[in-house]
Amino acid sequence: MLISGLFHVAIRTADLDKTVSFYVSALGLKEVPRPANLDFPGAWLAVPNAMGQVIVHVYAGSAAKDIAGRAPVNNEAGAVDHISLTAQGYLKYRARFQKLGISAREQNHNGGTNWQMFIHDPNGIKIELTFDQAAEPDLPVPIEAERRYWASERFFNPKEYVS
CATH class of the missing domain: 3.10.180.10 (2,3-Dihydroxybiphenyl 1,2-Dioxygenase, domain 1)
Known part of the structure; x- marks a missing residue:
């Protein structure tokens, strides 16, 4: 198996x-x-x-509605915390999210080789982008304190997503 x-x-x-x-x-x-x-x-x-x-x-x-006829609006009540996708282009994603006005949080544990960037989709689903430092010529980079990821922080803001 x-x-x-x-x-x-x-x-x-x-x-x-x-x-x-x-x-x-x-x-x-x-x-x-x-x-x-x-x-x-x-x-x-x-x-x-x-x-x-x-x-x-x-x-x-x-297909999106629950038994009461509502579609979910965030992941606060769900058992899944986030979806992780492998990605390339750490600084390009950082710049893109800033340009789009989407809040992002970042981390790199103890100087490890994986760097993560966390964002939310318009439904409040948290997405982790995972970058391999060996494939990122611009890493390592500093992460400002206000952009550092904390698992317990809830930073989803639906106003950041314009149709």
């Missing part, structure tokens, strides 16, 4: 356009065709390489 990787993550949203826009413009994923037989709104988002591996499924409409 063997788990060989993460196939995809499914996200429920009340605002499909805002969610897709975030994953495309802030993270650089690309929208790809989804099966025509799905009878609810949504999007499939892929890694922007030749293979275009789908890693994020977004559900909207009735």
